[in-house]
Amino acid sequence: MSNESKKLAEKAGGLTPQKVGDALLNNALIIIMLVVAAYVAITQPSFLSPSSLVNLLSLTAAYLPVALGIAGCIVLTGTDLSAGRAVGLTACVSASLLQSVDAANKMWPNIGTLPIFVVILIAMGLGALIGAFNGFFVAKFKLHPFIVTLATQLILYTVLLLYVQMGNNGGMAISALDQGYRNFVVGNPPLLSFGSVSIPNYVIYALLLTALMWFIWNKTTFGKNMFALGANEEAARVSGVNVFATTIAVFALAGAMYGWAGFVESARVASNTANTGVNYELDAIAACVIGGVSFVGGIGKISGIVIGVIMLRLIFVALPLVGMDQNLQYAIKGGIILFACALDMRKYLVKK
Numbered sequence: 001m002s003n004e005s006k007k008l009a010e011k012a013g014g015l016t017p018q019k020v021g022d023a024l025l026n027n028a029l030i031i032i033m034l035v036v037a038a039y040v041a042i043t044q045p046s047f048l049s050p051s052s053l054v055n056l057l058s059l060t061a062a063y064l065p066v067a068l069g070i071a072g073c074i075v076l077t078g079t080d081l082s083a084g085r086a087v088g089l090t091a092c093v094s095a096s097l098l099q100s101v102d103a104a105n106k107m108w109p110n111i112g113t114l115p116i117f118v119v120i121l122i123a124m125g126l127g128a129l130i131g132a133f134n135g136f137f138v139a140k141f142k143l144h145p146f147i148v149t150l151a152t153q154l155i156l157y158t159v160l161l162l163y164v165q166m167g168n169n170g171g172m173a174i175s176a177l178d179q180g181y182r183n184f185v186v187g188n189p190p191l192l193s194f195g196s197v198s199i200p201n202y203v204i205y206a207l208l209l210t211a212l213m214w215f216i217w218n219k220t221t222f223g224k225n226m227f228a229l230g231a232n233e234e235a236a237r238v239s240g241v242n243v244f245a246t247t248i249a250v251f252a253l254a255g256a257m258y259g260w261a262g263f264v265e266s267a268r269v270a271s272n273t274a275n276t277g278v279n280y281e282l283d284a285i286a287a288c289v290i291g292g293v294s295f296v297g298g299i300g301k302i303s304g305i306v307i308g309v310i311m312l313r314l315i316f317v318a319l320p321l322v323g324m325d326q327n328l329q330y331a332i333k334g335g336i337i338l339f340a341c342a343l344d345m346r347k348y349l350v351k352k
Helices: 005-015 017-026 027-044 050-073 083-097 116-141 145-163 178-185 203-221 221-231 235-238 243-269 280-290 304-323 327-350
Strands: 191-195 195-199
Touching: 017 027, 017 327, 027 083, 027 243, 027 280, 027 304, 050 083, 050 195, 050 203, 050 221, 050 280, 050 327, 083 145, 083 243, 083 280, 116 145, 116 178, 116 243, 145 195, 178 195, 178 203, 178 243, 195 203, 203 221, 203 243, 203 304, 221 235, 221 243, 235 243, 280 304, 304 327
Parallel strands: none
Antiparallel strands: 191 195
16 A cells, blocks of 8 residues: 555544554543553452442542532633632531530530531531632732632631631540531431442532532533633633623632532541641642643533542552552652643643
């Protein structure tokens, strides 16, 4: 076959070595993670045990709401460094309002134990206020989200340090949570189980929340405005998008997701301190860029975010099984973020 015939055949098939190479390079991070997971699964059969898989699913569900929230900020070409502290604050607030009435160091003994759904509203409302605060400074003063959310991170940490010292707590871990709260989040009895394997309730809640976020992103005017604003702010403004309101709404929605994550995390860890939620924003950012949410703006899918969170959790569940030092996890996260962002920028430059 002549070279010309080969070219015609490649065009007809729509597949060329360059396209294959680009596809492999663009998805290199996920491919590497899958190879690592496959190696661990072969060398450590316990990795694929039902308990290990449920653990992976549980960790994914715990971190997913933060990634779903921060992804919207990235779509707007921004980020949110305050996410982890927002999770910590809402977790401690939730724990303090849902301690058992007979807890030895009950933080607020005079208010009893509030209804669970009231505390959900308080946690998500507090998170939304934090997000709206960030969005206001980004939209009103055109400050970069990196600077705004870095400042908010420090402010929230101070508030959190002061909060855990209030009431009868005296800076101790907020624990002895109401059993009804624990049952609602963790599940006792569980809403879903397969034989002797129980799925924590917050996994089901995470699935419902993911479906809701998919609907908001893909089927509402707000979602369309968010992507239009992220792709080109000036064009979005000209086409009638309220840039100020949309920016605040995106950050407020992100904050509400952090509030829900804090509510769940509070019951999941059952003992909350000022360090609850620390560095959760790093995991969320890494998961988003792995899942294809672009810092260039206007690009991202809910399905990609879910895949990104699963892949990241997969790696951090798998590596300790082969003897990887846990102290290396932050270096690995940093490397993943750098690699994923480099691939993201490469795809942008190629398109450009």
